[in-house]
Amino acid sequence: MIDKTSPMPLYFQIEEAIKQKIDKGEWESETMIPSEREFAENYEVSRMTVRQAINNLVNDGYLTRRKGKGTFVSAKKIEQKLLGLTSFTEDMKSRGYRPASRLISFQKTTAENRVAKALEIEEDQEIYEIKRVRLANDIPMAFETTYVPVDLLELNESHIKEGSLYSEVENAGFVIDYATQSLEASISREAESEILEITKGAAVLLIKRQTYLTTGRPLEIVHSVYRGDRYKFMIDMKR
Ligand code: 16G
Numbered sequence: 001m002i003d004k005t006s007p008m009p010l011y012f013q014i015e016e017a018i019k020q021k022i023d024k025g026e027w028e029s030e031t032m033i034p035s036e037r038e039f040a041e042n043y044e045v046s047r048m049t050v051r052q053a054i055n056n057l058v059n060d061g062y063l064t065r066r067k068g069k070g071t072f073v074s075a076k077k078i079e080q081k082l083l084g085l086t087s088f089t090e091d092m093k094s095r096g097y098r099p100a101s102r103l104i105s106f107q108k109t110t111a112e113n114r115v116a117k118a119l120e121i122e123e124d125q126e127i128y129e130i131k132r133v134r135l136a137n138d139i140p141m142a143f144e145t146t147y148v149p150v151d152l153l154e155l156n157e158s159h160i161k162e163g164s165l166y167s168e169v170e171n172a173g174f175v176i177d178y179a180t181q182s183l184e185a186s187i188s189r190e191a192e193s194e195i196l197e198i199t200k201g202a203a204v205l206l207i208k209r210q211t212y213l214t215t216g217r218p219l220e221i222v223h224s225v226y227r228g229d230r231y232k233f234m235i236d237m238k239r
Helices: 010-023 036-043 047-059 088-094 113-119 157-162 165-171 190-196
Strands: 063-066 070-073 078-081 099-110 126-136 139-149 176-187 203-213 218-227 231-234
Touching: 010 036, 010 047, 036 047, 047 063, 088 099, 088 165, 099 157, 113 139, 113 218, 139 190, 157 165, 165 176, 190 218
Parallel strands: 078 231
Antiparallel strands: 063 070, 099 126, 126 139, 139 218, 176 203, 203 218
């Protein structure tokens, strides 16, 4: 499989060979891959070359190193289509995952300048500040901070803890209309890393959403940190 006469670097060829095994399902997630020594012997290359290939695959999220245990095939990323305006609960259910939230905090506070502007309310007006870890099959996927104006609707802490914000909003008779959303690359900070159970500095996706009701009034502004090793966003494009 490795062609030593090819202009393609050896580490790259090894990377491709490993990726193929993962993509074809020959190596499922959580499978421990052979040791550097075994790879080096099989492919008749140096251990340095193998290490470089494995390092790249760890950085790209294909493989995960566990201290004192070995290197494993990472869990498959959840593919999220950037299409309709959906909630986390809906997204996970449609993929066959069990959605849940861990409520970090739920409080009424006053809006500071930037938040007030985005929610089109006066500064110092009351807002809900909701911090939730969003889980899929008990695995933390995202850390989400949501701001909703208090005068818009009454939110119940236990409902938010157990269920879906969008259901609460719709049950109150509002119709969610559209959102603007941005997506940026970032690295996890210490607090987020602990909450998301990832190493500090791991790759994350930073998503900001501003959602509006059919009345034209802003419903929420949301700041979400998604795990880069578990999540991937897909867009269909037509020309
Ligand atoms: C998603 C939305 C978030 C919304 C939440 C409601 C993104 C980036 N964010 O997480 O804006 O507040 O869903 O979810 O997709 P819920 O209805 O399950 O509480």
